[in-house]
Amino acid sequence: MAIQTRPQAGGATAAPPELAITAHDLVKTYRGGIRALDGLSLAVEAGTIFALLGPNGAGKSTTVRILTTLARPDAGSARVAGYDVVAQPDRVRRAIGYVSQKSAVDPEATGRENLTLQGRIYGLRGRELRQRVAELLERMGLADAADRVAGTYSGGMQRKLDILMGLIHRPRVLFLDEPTTGLDPEARAELWAEIARLAREEHLTVLLTTHYLEEADRLAHRLAIVDRGRTVVEGTPEQLKGELQGHTIRIELAAAVAEPRIQAALAPLPGLREVSLRDGAIYARADSGGAAIPAVLAALEASGVPVAAATVARPSLDDVYLRYVGRALDAATGKETGR
Amino acid sequence: MTSLAHTWHMTGRHLRNFSRQPWYIAFSLVQPVIYLLLFGALFKRVVELPGFATTSYVTYLTPGIVVMSALFSGGWLGVSVITDLERGVLDRFLVSPVWRGALIIGRVLQTALVTVIQSLILIGLGLLVGARFAGGAAQLVALIAAAMLLTAIFGALSCAVALALRKEESIIGVVQFLLLPLTFLSSVFMAPALMPGWMRQLARVNPLNWAVELGRAQPTAGDGSLLLSRGVALLALAAVATWLATRALRAYQRSL
Numbered sequence: 195m196a197i198q199t200r201p202q203a204g205g206a207t208a209a210p211p212e213l214a215i216t217a218h219d220l221v222k223t224y225r226g227g228i229r230a231l232d233g234l235s236l237a238v239e240a241g242t243i244f245a246l247l248g249p250n251g252a253g254k255s256t257t258v259r260i261l262t263t264l265a266r267p268d269a270g271s272a273r274v275a276g277y278d279v280v281a282q283p284d285r286v287r288r289a290i291g292y293v294s295q296k297s298a299v300d301p302e303a304t305g306r307e308n309l310t311l312q313g314r315i316y317g318l319r320g321r322e323l324r325q326r327v328a329e330l331l332e333r334m335g336l337a338d339a340a341d342r343v344a345g346t347y348s349g350g351m352q353r354k355l356d357i358l359m360g361l362i363h364r365p366r367v368l369f370l371d372e373p374t375t376g377l378d379p380e381a382r383a384e385l386w387a388e389i390a391r392l393a394r395e396e397h398l399t400v401l402l403t404t405h406y407l408e409e410a411d412r413l414a415h416r417l418a419i420v421d422r423g424r425t426v427v428e429g430t431p432e433q434l435k436g437e438l439q440g441h442t443i444r445i446e447l448a449a450a451v452a453e454p455r456i457q458a459a460l461a462p463l464p465g466l467r468e469v470s471l472r473d474g475a476i477y478a479r480a481d482s483g484g485a486a487i488p489a490v491l492a493a494l495e496a497s498g499v500p501v502a503a504a505t506v507a508r509p510s511l512d513d514v515y516l517r518y519v520g521r522a523l524d525a526a527t528g529k530e531t532g533r
Numbered sequence: 534m535t536s537l538a539h540t541w542h543m544t545g546r547h548l549r550n551f552s553r554q555p556w557y558i559a560f561s562l563v564q565p566v567i568y569l570l571l572f573g574a575l576f577k578r579v580v581e582l583p584g585f586a587t588t589s590y591v592t593y594l595t596p597g598i599v600v601m602s603a604l605f606s607g608g609w610l611g612v613s614v615i616t617d618l619e620r621g622v623l624d625r626f627l628v629s630p631v632w633r634g635a636l637i638i639g640r641v642l643q644t645a646l647v648t649v650i651q652s653l654i655l656i657g658l659g660l661l662v663g664a665r666f667a668g669g670a671a672q673l674v675a676l677i678a679a680a681m682l683l684t685a686i687f688g689a690l691s692c693a694v695a696l697a698l699r700k701e702e703s704i705i706g707v708v709q710f711l712l713l714p715l716t717f718l719s720s721v722f723m724a725p726a727l728m729p730g731w732m733r734q735l736a737r738v739n740p741l742n743w744a745v746e747l748g749r750a751q752p753t754a755g756d757g758s759l760l761l762s763r764g765v766a767l768l769a770l771a772a773v774a775t776w777l778a779t780r781a782l783r784a785y786q787r788s789l
């Protein structure tokens with residue numbers, strides 16, 4: 195779990211970082227006994243972008259639904275922007291913006307009308323509202339399409355409008371539930387840039403869920419890997435990758451070989467850890483990949499294992515995910531893939 | 534004050550979306566117009582039987598068709614809730630501080646206003662084929678008010694059912710099943726005196742029938758107490774139905 199407050203050295207009285215979101219032991223069971231959340235906890239510092247990373251069904255959306263007051267937890271507690279999500283839902287609602295997993299634009303209204311109505315709900319009026327709407331549409335590049343019915347927008351444009359609707363009332367905390375799922379890579383990269391810029395300009399705390407490792411790596415200051423309704427590990431992307439010391443070695447095999455034979459061949463090598471075989475390649479970790487490779491290749495050759503190629507890489511979030519969840523995350527579909 | 538403002542904005546949303554598809558009015562009037570013209574012609578001489586207070590069947594029928602059309606408009610309102618639900622629009626509003634009642638009342642008010650337009654068209658058509666309103670403008674106002682209240686009652690109930698069932702096919706099934714029996718178990722087409730006893734009993738507790746009675750009453754000819762009792766009953770029912778629909782909205786959110 196995250197360290198929420200660090201003791202200050204020398205008795206200095208610097209304030210601990212302000213937490214915009216805290217959740218403790220959230221539990222949620224749906225009808226039919228499906229346990230979506232099983233004691234999930236997290237803490238997000240104000241002004242940062244935090245990512246919940248995990249496969250479909252891990253409990254990410256349920257967490258967001260509880261933190262945004264849409265759903266209620268069966269047990270546990272959570273505070274957002276200083277307010278309790280169960281006891282003070284109205285206070286929470288005024289302080290947050292929410293962009294759901296599925297687009298929630300009204301396709302029969304124009305972009306401007308969608309935004310204007312959303313603003314009015316929060317009490318914005320008159321000139322102030324008109325200016326805010328125009329300014330947001332301009333910033334997301336939707337100004338030209340503003341008076342077209344949103345049903346005619348592309349998926350990427352609808353997603354942008356969704357995000358603007360979450361921002362219209364200048365919330366302190368913004369929840370983005372899989373903001374780029376279903377977008378093509380170009381639209382996705384564009385939206386990442388927009389989200390990062392808006393978060394900075396609007397001094398937002400952002401909690402986003404994703405099953406794209408790259409998205410978490412690119413956007414998030416901190417991330418938590420969620421699996422089966424619990425937080426498995428939490429930290430900055432750099433910390434998490436750093437915990438996997440050294441390098442990842444990948445040896446592509448020229449022909450299929452049984453895993454026990456590989457384990458037997460590589461077991462005697464000192465400094466080689468977490469040896470595994472998946473998709474026709476050997477994966478292992480070593481403090482220094484460059485130093486380990488000659489011994490690995492020699493051992494494989496001695497055992498008659500045919501090698502096609504060998505690479506050494508710094509650990510990626512993929513490796514982090516694999517290590518903590520024990521399964522690989524297929525970023526294209528968000529589905530777990532067996533080893 | 535916030536609740537009023539939110540209701541105003543939500544009504545505005547539905548009215549604006551409606552104004553983009555004005556042909557909906559024509560579509561929604563097909564069935565009532567067929568009933569008015571074909572039944573009006575087919576049963577022209579039914580008024581010769583004792584029990585009708587008029588000698589013109591279209592005069593008897595037109596208020597009934599106006600009210601039936603109002604029932605249909607209200608009955609299908611739940612489909613718009615399902616649409617909002619499936620598009621995620623409902624959840625977006627539920628995460629906002631919008632007054633929950635506005636999510637129901639906004640669409641009920643819009644539909645009631647559409648009912649006014651439908652009623653005026655049907656009344657005009659009725660006049661063209663020979664219907665007369667002995668109570669004059671006062672009778673027409675009472676008829677349209679009754680139609681609006683009936684739309685509100687069944688519109689809110691339809692929203693409540695939609696929030697409970699959450700599937701378009703289910704709500705369509707329920708509404709299909711109810712609309713025609715409700716219409717025929719009333720004095721829309723036939724004078725109560727000529728109905729079988731059991732039907733007359735059922736018609737007495739049918740809100741649709743209250744609205745028809747209200748629409749046929751002659752405010753200037755001593756039907757004041759009938760107007761008052763039916764009006765109050767419809768108003769109370771509209772309030773209860775709206776409250777029920779708001780409860781259904783909360784129940785929906787609790788199930789998330």
